[in-house]
Amino acid sequence: MAKAVTAAEKPPPGGDVDEAPPEPPRPAWMTVAGWLAAVFSVLCIFVIATVWVGYQSVPYEDAPDETRVTTQAQVDAFNDANVDTGPDAEEPTYIPTGLMIQSLEFKGPYTLQVAGYMWQLYPLDREDIDRGVVFPEAETTNFSKVYEAVQGDEVLVGWNFKTTLREQFDYSDYPLDRQELWLRMWSVDFEDNVFLVPDLDAYVDTNPTTLPGVDPIVVLENWKIEESFFGYRLATYNADFGIQDYTFVPKPELYFNINAERYLLGPLFSQGIAPFIILLQLFVIVMVIGRNQKRLDQFGVRPGAVLFTCAAYVFAVLVSQNALRNEVRWPSLVYLEGLHVITYFAIVAVAMNSVLLVARPHLGLFKYGNAWPRILYWPIITGAMLVITLAALW
Numbered sequence: 001m002a003k004a005v006t007a008a009e010k011p012p013p014g015g016d017v018d019e020a021p022p023e024p025p026r027p028a029w030m031t032v033a034g035w036l037a038a039v040f041s042v043l044c045i046f047v048i049a050t051v052w053v054g055y056q057s058v059p060y061e062d063a064p065d066e067t068r069v070t071t072q073a074q075v076d077a078f079n080d081a082n083v084d085t086g087p088d089a090e091e092p093t094y095i096p097t098g099l100m101i102q103s104l105e106f107k108g109p110y111t112l113q114v115a116g117y118m119w120q121l122y123p124l125d126r127e128d129i130d131r132g133v134v135f136p137e138a139e140t141t142n143f144s145k146v147y148e149a150v151q152g153d154e155v156l157v158g159w160n161f162k163t164t165l166r167e168q169f170d171y172s173d174y175p176l177d178r179q180e181l182w183l184r185m186w187s188v189d190f191e192d193n194v195f196l197v198p199d200l201d202a203y204v205d206t207n208p209t210t211l212p213g214v215d216p217i218v219v220l221e222n223w224k225i226e227e228s229f230f231g232y233r234l235a236t237y238n239a240d241f242g243i244q245d246y247t248f249v250p251k252p253e254l255y256f257n258i259n260a261e262r263y264l265l266g267p268l269f270s271q272g273i274a275p276f277i278i279l280l281q282l283f284v285i286v287m288v289i290g291r292n293q294k295r296l297d298q299f300g301v302r303p304g305a306v307l308f309t310c311a312a313y314v315f316a317v318l319v320s321q322n323a324l325r326n327e328v329r330w331p332s333l334v335y336l337e338g339l340h341v342i343t344y345f346a347i348v349a350v351a352m353n354s355v356l357l358v359a360r361p362h363l364g365l366f367k368y369g370n371a372w373p374r375i376l377y378w379p380i381i382t383g384a385m386l387v388i389t390l391a392a393l394w
Contacts, residue, residue, distance in 0.1 A: 037379045044382035048389050055393045060259045067232045070206045078232050082252050090193040096121040098199035099213045099256050104220040109329045115162040121154045130188040138163045174334040175267030181258040191243045196254040198230035222266050227259035274320035275343040278313050282350045286373050306354040310347045317343050338388035
């Protein structure tokens with residue numbers, strides 16, 4: 001009779017939920033595996049940092065169709081090669097033009113406000129030339145004449161200007177991106193053979209690293225200005241602007257360019273801190289959950305609570321990523337979003353880990369409790385970030 005009662009009290013085999021077996025002692029090699037995992041993670045972080053430093057040390061590359069000019073000889077050579085001076089062409093007139101930028105501000109990811117001074121030198125005997133400059137990419141432009149004086153056989157005219165430009169920038173490497181800001185300039189008489197040339201003689205030094213044409217105290221928030229220079233690009237348009245006898249040939253356009261590098265710490269803290277903190281909190285969960293019921297009771301951890309916590313983390317990462325996308329408005333994923341994507345996968349993995357520990361405690365993955373997920377957590381995350389870094393920046 002007693003044997004029958006004992007048999008009745010035993011749970012039937014193959015129940016819905018398996019009872020978690022006690023954690024066996026961990027072999028010494030698992031300690032070695034943990035240290036190897038830590039070393040691997042540190043190495044991944046070191047390689048990522050090295051790639052960052054190397055990426056920001058690469059010299060700037062000009063646009064493929066741009067010719068940088070820093071000497072008068074380069075200006076003359078470019079115009080001789082690209083300005084039509086044939087027997088049927090009108091004699092070209094070159095207008096020396098200079099700039100001093102005193103204010104720069106991003107009004108949006110693709111909107112740039114520029115203010116400063118501009119001056120031009122016109123031939124004294126060419127009163128037929130309309131004076132001024134056109135910024136073809138400007139939404140709004142305000143010019144105010146500041147001075148005008150006759151200097152020898154030329155007329156010097158200076159303006160104070162403020163313009164808002166719409167320009168296309170590449171944010172795919174954010175927050176390690178470096179941008180080229182530019183002012184594209186046309187002569188008001190662009191339909192005639194009137195061309196703008198940089199007034200290089202007005203600058204003490206035209207080496208781009210000395211920032212010619214940029215006020216030394218100019219402020220561009222969260223950016224470091226590293227170079228400024230004049231350049232030319234050839235442009236051909238598929239319309240005649242309503243001008244009779246307009247010639248559809250490439251014409252040189254004068255550019256003033258500024259190369260700037262984004263300061264790294266600001267974006268990392270403002271846009272990368274949320275997923276990083278969540279990854280740390282997920283690791284705490286992985287360290288707590290396991291087959292040790294006493295520890296689970298001490299921390300008050302239950303599989304259902306872990307699932308709700310992971311759901312909250314998904315929402316937090318979504319908010320962080322949405323803020324990032326509103327800042328850059330890039331059509332595809334930017335580099336820093338790789339951290340958000342990794343965090344999504346980590347949240348799902350931790351949720352599955354907590355469920356499987358209860359539903360399938362006999363899996364080989366859990367032979368030593370939750371040791372393997374703890375060992376593999378950071379190597380997988382740092383390794384994935386290293387792969388993304390090499391794919392995006394290498």
